[in-house]
Each structure stands twice: as C-alpha cells, then as structure tokens.
Amino acid sequence: MADYLFILNPNSGTSLGRNIDAVAHAIDAEASKNKHSAHILFTEARGHATELVQENLQSGNWKAVVAVGGDGTVNEIARPLVNQPTPIGILPLGSGNGLGRHLGLPLTLESSLKRLFAGSVSTIDSGLLNDIPFFCTAGMGFDAYVGHLFSQQTSRGLATYVNVSFKAYWDYQPQSFRVNGLETNAFSLTFANAGQFGNNAWVAPHANLQDGVLDVCTIKPFPKWFGTSLAYQLFTKQLKQSEYIAYQSVTEVLVETDKAPMIHYDGEPLQLETNVIKVKINPQSLNVII
Numbered sequence: 001m002a003d004y005l006f007i008l009n010p011n012s013g014t015s016l017g018r019n020i021d022a023v024a025h026a027i028d029a030e031a032s033k034n035k036h037s038a039h040i041l042f043t044e045a046r047g048h049a050t051e052l053v054q055e056n057l058q059s060g061n062w063k064a065v066v067a068v069g070g071d072g073t074v075n076e077i078a079r080p081l082v083n084q085p086t087p088i089g090i091l092p093l094g095s096g097n098g099l100g101r102h103l104g105l106p107l108t109l110e111s112s113l114k115r116l117f118a119g120s121v122s123t124i125d126s127g128l129l130n131d132i133p134f135f136c137t138a139g140m141g142f143d144a145y146v147g148h149l150f151s152q153q154t155s156r157g158l159a160t161y162v163n164v165s166f167k168a169y170w171d172y173q174p175q176s177f178r179v180n181g182l183e184t185n186a187f188s189l190t191f192a193n194a195g196q197f198g199n200n201a202w203v204a205p206h207a208n209l210q211d212g213v214l215d216v217c218t219i220k221p222f223p224k225w226f227g228t229s230l231a232y233q234l235f236t237k238q239l240k241q242s243e244y245i246a247y248q249s250v251t252e253v254l255v256e257t258d259k260a261p262m263i264h265y266d267g268e269p270l271q272l273e274t275n276v277i278k279v280k281i282n283p284q285s286l287n288v289i290i
Ligand SMILES: Nc1ncnc2c1ncn2[C@@H]1O[C@H](COP(=O)(O)OP(=O)(O)OP(=O)(O)O)[C@@H](O)[C@H]1O
Pocket: 009, 010, 011, 012, 013, 014, 043, 044, 045, 046, 047, 048, 069, 070, 071, 072, 073, 074, 076, 094, 095, 096, 097, 098, 156, 157, 198, 266, 267, 268
C-alpha cells in the first residue's frame, strides 16, 4: 500500500504536461529511495483534484497528499484537507507558485521531492471568501482581471503572465468598493494569507501564514506612468513604502460592490453572483509539509 498520494495537474506551468512520465518516474524513484511508496493520480479537468482527494482520502493511511502543480492545484487539493490531520505536500511546478515560494520550497522537481521527504509538518491559516477557501491570496480588481485573462490563454508560465498583465494594465480602470462600510476607490483589493501572488510579486511582504490574520492590501489609484515604479516595489518587497498602498490586518472584513465582482482565489478567476463579500481567516486550519 502506497503511503504518499500524489496528484499531478498536467495543465500546470509550462512543461508538466509534456513530461508526466518522467515526473512520475522521478516521484517513484525518490519515494523508494526514502523507503516510501507513491500512488500517483492525474487530473483531467478543473476541480478534478478536489474529487480525487475526496475519493481517496479515507481509503489510505496517507502520510501526505502531494499537490504537483501551481496555486490552483494546491487550492483544489487543500480544500478537503482543511481541519483534517493529513498534511498537504507541495511540488511547486506551476506558473506562479505563490504558496510554495512563500514557504521557501525549492522550485525544481528534484529538489522539491528531496525537501518533501525530509520535511516536517507545520500548521498554517487559510482564508475564506464567502464560502470559497484560499490559501495564498484572494482578491478583486486588477489581480482578478489578470487572473481572468490568464485563464483564457492557451499557454501558461511567467512570460504569459507578464504579457497578459502588461496588456490589461493600459485600459484597466480602478473600481469602487465599500470596505467595512468605508467608500474605497482602488486599483486592487487583495486579501493576503501568504505574502505574494506568485512569481515573487510580494503584495504583502510582511504576511505571516501562522499569525491568525489576513492582510487587506489596498492599492490606491495611481498615475499610469507610476506603474513601473510600483511593479519594481512589488517585486523587491518594497511595496510597503509606497504612498499608494494601505494595509489592514483583519480576522474578518466585509466588502460590498455595486455589482457582483469578478474575484480570484489563489489566482483562479470567478465571477461572483453576489455583491456582498465576507472574507475571513480560518486560523491554524491546514497541515503542510515544509
Ligand atoms: N487536466 C486538466 N486540464 C485542464 N485544466 C486543468 C486540468 N487539471 C486541472 N486543471 C486546471 O488548471 C488550472 C491551472 O492550474 P494551476 O493553477 O495549478 O497552474 P498554473 O496556473 O500554471 O500555476 P499558478 O496558479 O501557480 O500560477 C486550474 O484552474 C486547474 O483547475
């Protein structure tokens, strides 16, 4: 009986899909080197990873369920593991890998496998946007818009992200939100459990996965010509110094919008059907191997 369950998303990142046999072989080899065995399953569509966890969680005494892919895959696999003893392991082989990067996990297959079998279990917070769990970041505004455009592309990876973000930037207009009743005009509104969106875009460099709070990051409207400076601050962990950012630590926040907004959870876009959004922390709710 295998003792690690691996779930691989062939659609994650730029090369996973082309190399699934080699990846599966490397997983098996590293598991047996560590006197473990691996059961490897492959996702077939959006949402399938959650079903695979639900179908297999009780049938094995798994040491971990391991997400092989990006933040979207981590999200789908982590959902059924919330408030359960079984930890999630992460081989961050997606495009942005925000949670894996925040946790300091290696980003190559070989190194992340070694780290997995040598790692220890830590318990982190997760977030809830209405009833949608998230583990890295969720948000509205520009990041949700980019997530939506990214999901429509035929290619993934950093280059596609940069391309999509750059094109989206020029015609995007800030939106108005009521945050805990306060009228707020914002370029984006992010709820950060971890500190970055992925690709080292550090929206909340101070965010801590174990502090029992979410950081609400409001990027205020700014002149278009200032975008390059803001991007530089984002990627160098210096956004906190900007006059265009405001942070608030919360356990819960209520956001209202004029019409139901597009949101993202861990980079996955979703058009909501309500304009009332309650975001809250679920403290110490997910075991993770780091
Ligand atoms: N077999 C599949 N075919 C198509 N899409 C899939 C399949 N399995 C999962 N998906 C979807 O692929 C999407 C992308 O997955 P994921 O987020 O892991 O990769 P990524 O976007 O490249 O990485 P990141 O989120 O870190 O930027 C998710 O929406 C997921 O539900």
